Amino acid sequence: MDHGPVARAFTHPDGTYRFARWGRPIVPVVFGVEDATLPVIKGAVEAVVALAGHRMSDRDPELGANLFVFFVRDWEELASLPDLDRLVPDLPALLERLEKEEANRYRLFRFDDAGAIRAVFLFLRMDPALAEVPAEDIALSETVQAILLWSDDAFDGKGPLASVSGKVMLRPDVAAIVRAAYDPAMPVASTDPSHALRLAARIGKRGAVASST
Template sequence: MSEPLTPQDVEALFTRSDESFLFARWGRPIVPIVFGVDDKTLSVVKGAIEAVVTLANHKMAETDPELGANLMLFFFRDWQELLEVPDLDRLIPDLAPLVARLEGAEANQYRIFRFDEGGAIKASFVFLRMDDQLGAVPAETLALSQIVQTILLWSDRAFQDRSPLAALPDGGQVILRPEIAALIRAGYDQILPKMSREASHALRLSARLVAN
């Protein structure tokens, strides 16, 4: 059984390694595009996106007027493949040094966010190098985990010790932990700002968890 999140728990989920607090949610409808998967996996990924966006009471759209697509997910086998994607280096400056750094770290995933003038999320790039570790994760679990970690700007330390997902008692289906689902809903409360650097924002989020 999941324990409710305390205000301290909520604050920690948005407190970064440099001890600064930063919360942000999407400020525009999400327009996803997925690269490197077959039709079956594409359906799974888009289903996960739709489920999490619906949970957040946010919106999706057919196109973004500025970027076309604003949530791009890349599935690949080798980091070098990113250097071959047309125009990706225009969207992500310093792409080659980033690829070299991720290769050196033997990373299998990386997320980049872009923000509008008000600090809300306007775009995200999700890179997944399908090594043996990620390849062993069911598509449904991998997709849900990635979208949950993209729907809000979590701390770089969030979920290091505990996944946002949990397996049902029968050992079958993997679901989003209820307390994380509640926090996502609270984060998209229209009364709250789309971005905050004030740690007191965690208290406002926590109050909405109690209300829910």
């Protein structure tokens, strides 16, 4: 992979380069789905974490969990969840903005002192468009977008998934970036554009691919 696409993946709309990966084991918790859907979401998280060569755990020492996934029918449902306003800054203002924009998904990242990802909150409003997407596809797409701090527009016009012979998988270029980003020799966070050169150097001609099934 050329350096250009790698740099664009972490260059934000304001022109700054900002990269971060998880610095601690990932502990997911899911709200708002039926029990039968939980293994689907867990499987997607496990697949992406395995691709990255990272780790999962049963408990985060600070928050209990650190990858929070909320499925709601309406954004107002989040306002009634106990203690969520303590975890999400300015929750009322955020919900008002999401309602106004008619958004159906939102990600909030929190970082530790080293700049590594400390926690991610994934909010998904199951509007008619999102309700038509298979649960395994949503889970895989959202997990890969939470495994790194990508640019806000990294997947505009072209999502992180691809269909190969009727099977949904991560795009090979996306999978290759994820695997390279978790190379132990790479930093957990960087704002230096030269970081993209180091990432590109670690990406081979064939990227690993994680499947949603």
